Amino acid sequence: MSISELEFQAASVEGGPEQAVEGRSQWQLTWRRLRSDKVAVIAMITIVVMVGLAIAAPALASLVHHPPNIAYPNTGENAVGNPVGPGTNGFWLGTDDTGRDLMVRIFYGARISLFVGIVTTAIGTLAGVAVGLIAGYFGGVVDAILARFTDAVLAFPYVVLALSLAVVLGPSLTVIIGVISFFSWAGISRIVRGQTLSLKEKEYIEAARSLGAGPFRIMFIDILPNLLAPVLVLATLYIPNAVVFEATLSYLGLGIQPPTASWGNILAAAQNFYQVAWWYTVFPALALLITTLAFNLLGDGIRDAMDPGTERLLAARRGRRARSRRRKSAGPDLADTAGSAQA
Amino acid sequence: MTDESAAGVMTGAQSSQDDVLVRVDNLVKYFPVRTAGYVRRTVGQVQAVDGVSLTIPRGKTLGLVGETGSGKSTLARCIAGLIPVTAGKVTFDGHDITNLSRRKMIPYRREIQMIFQDPYGSLNPRRRVGAIIGDPFAIHRTVTGNERKRRVQELMERVGLNPEHYNRFPAEFSGGQRQRIGVARALALRPKLIICDEPVSALDVSIQAQVLNLLADLQRDYGLTYLFIAHDLEVVRHVSDSVTVMYLGRVAESGPEDVVYGTPRHPYTAALLSAAPAADPDAAASRQRIILTGDIPSPIDPPSGCRFHPRCPKARELCGHEEPPLEVKAGDGPTHLTACHFPVEAGENLATAAAARREAL
Numbered sequence: 252m253s254i255s256e257l258e259f260q261a262a263s264v265e266g267g268p269e270q271a272v273e274g275r276s277q278w279q280l281t282w283r284r285l286r287s288d289k290v291a292v293i294a295m296i297t298i299v300v301m302v303g304l305a306i307a308a309p310a311l312a313s314l315v316h317h318p319p320n321i322a323y324p325n326t327g328e329n330a331v332g333n334p335v336g337p338g339t340n341g342f343w344l345g346t347d348d349t350g351r352d353l354m355v356r357i358f359y360g361a362r363i364s365l366f367v368g369i370v371t372t373a374i375g376t377l378a379g380v381a382v383g384l385i386a387g388y389f390g391g392v393v394d395a396i397l398a399r400f401t402d403a404v405l406a407f408p409y410v411v412l413a414l415s416l417a418v419v420l421g422p423s424l425t426v427i428i429g430v431i432s433f434f435s436w437a438g439i440s441r442i443v444r445g446q447t448l449s450l451k452e453k454e455y456i457e458a459a460r461s462l463g464a465g466p467f468r469i470m471f472i473d474i475l476p477n478l479l480a481p482v483l484v485l486a487t488l489y490i491p492n493a494v495v496f497e498a499t500l501s502y503l504g505l506g507i508q509p510p511t512a513s514w515g516n517i518l519a520a521a522q523n524f525y526q527v528a529w530w531y532t533v534f535p536a537l538a539l540l541i542t543t544l545a546f547n548l549l550g551d552g553i554r555d556a557m558d559p560g561t562e563r564l565l566a567a568r569r570g571r572r573a574r575s576r577r578r579k580s581a582g583p584d585l586a587d588t589a590g591s592a593q594a
Numbered sequence: 595m596t597d598e599s600a601a602g603v604m605t606g607a608q609s610s611q612d613d614v615l616v617r618v619d620n621l622v623k624y625f626p627v628r629t630a631g632y633v634r635r636t637v638g639q640v641q642a643v644d645g646v647s648l649t650i651p652r653g654k655t656l657g658l659v660g661e662t663g664s665g666k667s668t669l670a671r672c673i674a675g676l677i678p679v680t681a682g683k684v685t686f687d688g689h690d691i692t693n694l695s696r697r698k699m700i701p702y703r704r705e706i707q708m709i710f711q712d713p714y715g716s717l718n719p720r721r722r723v724g725a726i727i728g729d730p731f732a733i734h735r736t737v738t739g740n741e742r743k744r745r746v747q748e749l750m751e752r753v754g755l756n757p758e759h760y761n762r763f764p765a766e767f768s769g770g771q772r773q774r775i776g777v778a779r780a781l782a783l784r785p786k787l788i789i790c791d792e793p794v795s796a797l798d799v800s801i802q803a804q805v806l807n808l809l810a811d812l813q814r815d816y817g818l819t820y821l822f823i824a825h826d827l828e829v830v831r832h833v834s835d836s837v838t839v840m841y842l843g844r845v846a847e848s849g850p851e852d853v854v855y856g857t858p859r860h861p862y863t864a865a866l867l868s869a870a871p872a873a874d875p876d877a878a879a880s881r882q883r884i885i886l887t888g889d890i891p892s893p894i895d896p897p898s899g900c901r902f903h904p905r906c907p908k909a910r911e912l913c914g915h916e917e918p919p920l921e922v923k924a925g926d927g928p929t930h931l932t933a934c935h936f937p938v939e940a941g942e943n944l945a946t947a948a949a950a951r952r953e954a955l
Contacts, residue, residue, distance in 0.1 A: 463703035
């Protein structure tokens with residue numbers, strides 16, 4: 252038994268008998284660990300704020316009286332027709348090249364980016380889990396076909412395909428979501444397949460079969476809960492990929508079309524003005540950076556929180572806290588536990 | 595297996611014909627050995643079970659013993675319909691249940707339940723105990739909602755668990771408690787037959803006794819029939835009404851528990867019994883172990899004739915050519931069957947013969 256487990260037991264002893272009946276699920280334990288990870292908490296707050304701003308974008312627009320697609324040639328542009336800087340004439344983050352409010356457009360861009368990121372990851376995760384489960388559980392010919400198809404998708408130069416599809420089908424939100432979803436399921440599918448291959452040999456799967464459970468019940472009730480952890484981590488890390496992918500397509504002019512704001516097309520338009528209007532490039536880029544960074548850090552945090560191996564890192568902190576608490580209410584039995592934990 | 599041996603089993607089983615719950619006739623299970631890669635050629639067969647016949651009377655316990663690799667667990671899985679059978683027949687309560695499709699098997703799944711060896715591996719770590727024990731009700735859609743919860747808690751109480759632990763996870767229980775969860779799950783649908791695949795071999799001895807006593811109580815209360823697999827001879831002796839000894843996919847000897855343990859006729863049974871540790875040190879000191887030569891051979895390429903002949907202290911030339919039928923030997927009761935050309939006689943000292951054979955090698 253490792254030190255961390257003992258520490259944990261000591262902590263649950265302190266928890267008292269009132270929580271004795273209901274077992275703590277994996278998720279409750281993960282949540283407890285995640286809450287003590289400062290970086291992950293900051294990332295979570297950042298994401299919540301960003302989502303909040305995106306949802307509240309119309310309200311913010313009416314607050315500053317600047318709808319996203321209205322140009323203000325008189326107040327939003329200077330004498331030579333260039334964007335005005337942050338704080339000028341009520342434009343908090345300045346304006347863009349046609350005199351529109353940059354801040355409002357960034358928040359409207361967040362709506363698109365987060366929507367695309369979350370929807371494509373959701374579709375990709377559902378498809379990936381389904382394909383991976385079916386391939387891994389049924390095996391044989393089904394697996395051979397699905398696994399080779401997955402490999403083919405992973406091997407495909409996806410930017411090239413995405414660009415050609417956008418050109419052929421014409422750029423639209425639906426095409427973007429379709430393309431990004433199509434390229435995000437394969438990685439998840441491969442992980443799920445591998446996990447399923449090992450999980451289906453467990454004795455509890457045989458127990459379920461001996462009870463008469465059908466293949467789909469086994470897949471979704473017995474196997475799926477065991478692989479939600481890696482899938483959740485992967486999905487969290489796929490969201491920023493999708494956000495960047497959308498920005499890339501829009502930047503190249505194949506994604507969201509102006510005048511609808513997206514971080515990608517704001518950046519594309521901004522590149523001609525970086526010498527005269529730094530804010531035009533910096534603020535949308537910063538929004539993109541902060542969002543992707545927050546999702547990546549949260550994903551790392553969830554992975555650490557779910558992996559019992561990292562318990563040791565957190566245990567040091569928890570141990571320090573527990574010791575100081577013990578000094579206050581010096582119980583002899585707890586001191587014993589601490590002694591054996593140190594041994 | 596030859597025709598005479600099958601006939602021998604029939605005559606042997608005749609006496610209990612009237613109330614037989616499970617009848618296995620000449621069951622064969624080969625696992626193909628294939629090469630890796632896309633073109634998978636079959637290069638051999640693992641002859642896990644090769645012509646086994648047995649009967650289990652209703653309400654009784656049949657103990658199945660044998661070394662690791664003797665085909666006990668494979669046989670159990672064939673009877674439970676978890677793996678397809680290569681040849682032979684399994685009859686349950688008068689119905690042929692050999693190789694039924696999953697759907698056709700469903701009604702029999704309610705009647706045949708299994709308890710598994712590993713109390714850690716046989717419970718899904720991500721599901722709460724209440725859900726695990728309630729699984730049989732959910733799968734067979736018999737009871738739902740609050741009624742299901744009540745039944746699950748009843749079952750938990752029946753097997754000696756605290757019903758308030760309904761919402762806990764398997765990881766929060768000890769090995770013995772986990773095995774009780776497995777027993778509760780097997781019991782949920784009031785089956786007729788419970789196949790216990792080494793149910794106590796992963797437990798401490800003190801806990802083993804508790805679980806065995808629980809199984810005995812349940813058998814008495816619900817009239818259960820057990821197929822009890824173990825490699826611990828004392829455990830099998832304690833629970834069984836009759837015993838079948840398997841060696842390398844075949845039955846070596848079978849008969850009532852006291853007869854097989856008291857006067858074993860097959861040299862393998864005798865060797866197995868002599869190898870079991872005795873609790874009494876005086877008895878252990880005076881006992882002569884029959885030490886066999888070599889290991890159990892590979893089931894991919896089993897020996898010809900009697901499968902035990904390369905290791906048998908009594909083997910003669912005939913044993914390598916001709917397979918001995920499983921039959922009643924002279925002087926034995928009608929239910930005591932032995933598959934041996936030269937069965938062990940009363941008072942014979944096999945230990946000396948085995949030692950002499952080891953010397954010769």
